[in-house]
Amino acid sequence: MIYTVTFNPSLDYIVEVKDFKQGVVNRTNDEHIFPGGKGINVSIVLKNLGFDSVALGFTAGFTGIEIEEKVKAHGCNTDFIRLESGLSRINVKLKSNEESEINGQGPSISKESLDKLMVKLEALTEEDILVLAGSIPTSLPEDIYENILKRLADKNIRVVVDATKDLLLNVLKYHPFLIKPNNHELGEMFGVTLKTNEEIITYAKKLKDMGARNVLISMAGDGAILLTEDGREYFSKVPKGTVVNSVGAGDSMVAGFIAGFLESNELEKAFKMGVATGSASAFSEELAKKDDVLRLLATI
Numbered sequence: 582m583i584y585t586v587t588f589n590p591s592l593d594y595i596v597e598v599k600d601f602k603q604g605v606v607n608r609t610n611d612e613h614i615f616p617g618g619k620g621i622n623v624s625i626v627l628k629n630l631g632f633d634s635v636a637l638g639f640t641a642g643f644t645g646i647e648i649e650e651k652v653k654a655h656g657c658n659t660d661f662i663r664l665e666s667g668l669s670r671i672n673v674k675l676k677s678n679e680e681s682e683i684n685g686q687g688p689s690i691s692k693e694s695l696d697k698l699m700v701k702l703e704a705l706t707e708e709d710i711l712v713l714a715g716s717i718p719t720s721l722p723e724d725i726y727e728n729i730l731k732r733l734a735d736k737n738i739r740v741v742v743d744a745t746k747d748l749l750l751n752v753l754k755y756h757p758f759l760i761k762p763n764n765h766e767l768g769e770m771f772g773v774t775l776k777t778n779e780e781i782i783t784y785a786k787k788l789k790d791m792g793a794r795n796v797l798i799s800m801a802g803d804g805a806i807l808l809t810e811d812g813r814e815y816f817s818k819v820p821k822g823t824v825v826n827s828v829g830a831g832d833s834m835v836a837g838f839i840a841g842f843l844e845s846n847e848l849e850k851a852f853k854m855g856v857a858t859g860s861a862s863a864f865s866e867e868l869a870k871k872d873d874v875l876r877l878l879a880t881i
């Protein structure tokens with residue numbers, strides 16, 4: 582089974598405002614509310630591609646109840662831990678001349694609740710895939726992903742991590758099967774601005790040297806790069822299309838990669854499927870659907 586963990590689920594409030602102006606009352610032209618958070622998006626897209634998973638993580642308050650209902654409405658299995666207090670966050674995505682995002686901090690997670698998650702994760706076996714994705718509430722220490730992988734280290738589970746900065750860097754010594762920073766996050770990890778593909782490959786290799794097995798770097802509309810554990814390097818352009826909503830494109834890419842790998846056992850095919858799935862999400866209001874993914878895959 583595939584298990585996704587979202588420490589910090591959200592309701593994504595996507596608002597379109599023509600010519601947004603600061604400091605005045607603006608009115609929306611269009612608005613949507615979607616369940617969000619990286620692991621949750623991975624679970625939804627996996628389902629759209631025909632793969633079952635279990636969405637794990639923490640929810641709180643009425644927003645948490647709504648998130649869980651919406652995830653279930655997509656046909657996903659859920660096993661969230663309910664927090665005693667606080668509210669799951671509402672992340673605002675403002676689409677105007679530019680795209681801006683305000684992502685919340687999320688509720689506090691107590692030690693007892695964390696322990697409940699560990700009990701669930703300790704039941705995983707080498708047959709399973711674990712996806713740890715997204716930020717953690719500010720109340721938690723930055724070594725939380727690292728601690729989880731340390732406790733699961735002898736189980737031979739294939740782990741996918743989509744996180745930023747130290748949260749990601751600290752897990753590399755546990756040899757995650759796949760990591761997927763974008764090019765900006767990659768630069769941020771090393772305190773540099775990366776401009777060319779050569780520079781991006783140089784720094785992606787550092788993540789491999791630090792322990793990651795396969796490193797997937799997304800670059801939004803500029804394509805993607807995969808460095809594989811057996812030393813191959815792939816670059817792909819993105820398919821042609823009109824971007825409608827790129828929120829969740831990165832998570833969709835992770836889901837597409839996993840689905841492609843489970844279908845073919847080939848990293849190159851997984852890579853192409855990842856790119857097609859990311860772009861299928863970027864080209865639609867909601868997350869990628871299978872028909873659109875397969876149509877784009879044929880062009881890569």
Ligand SMILES: Nc1ncnc2c1ncn2[C@@H]1O[C@H](COP(=O)(O)OP(=O)(O)O)[C@@H](O)[C@H]1O
Nearest residue numbers: 763799800801802805819830831856859860863
């Ligand atoms: N402007 C775009 N045009 C085409 N595909 C896109 C675009 N933006 C994102 N994608 C697709 O989604 C994938 C992930 O996008 P990216 O924005 O890099 O991830 P993240 O959301 O993690 O920052 C890309 O590799 C690509 O396949």
Ligand SMILES: O=P(O)(O)OC[C@H]1O[C@](O)(COP(=O)(O)O)[C@@H](O)[C@@H]1O
Nearest residue numbers: 617618619672715716829830831832
């Ligand atoms: O946990 P973080 O880093 O705050 O990100 C959460 C946000 O990212 C998303 O998962 C989308 O991520 P991507 O656009 O990178 O795929 C949203 O659904 C959510 O609001």
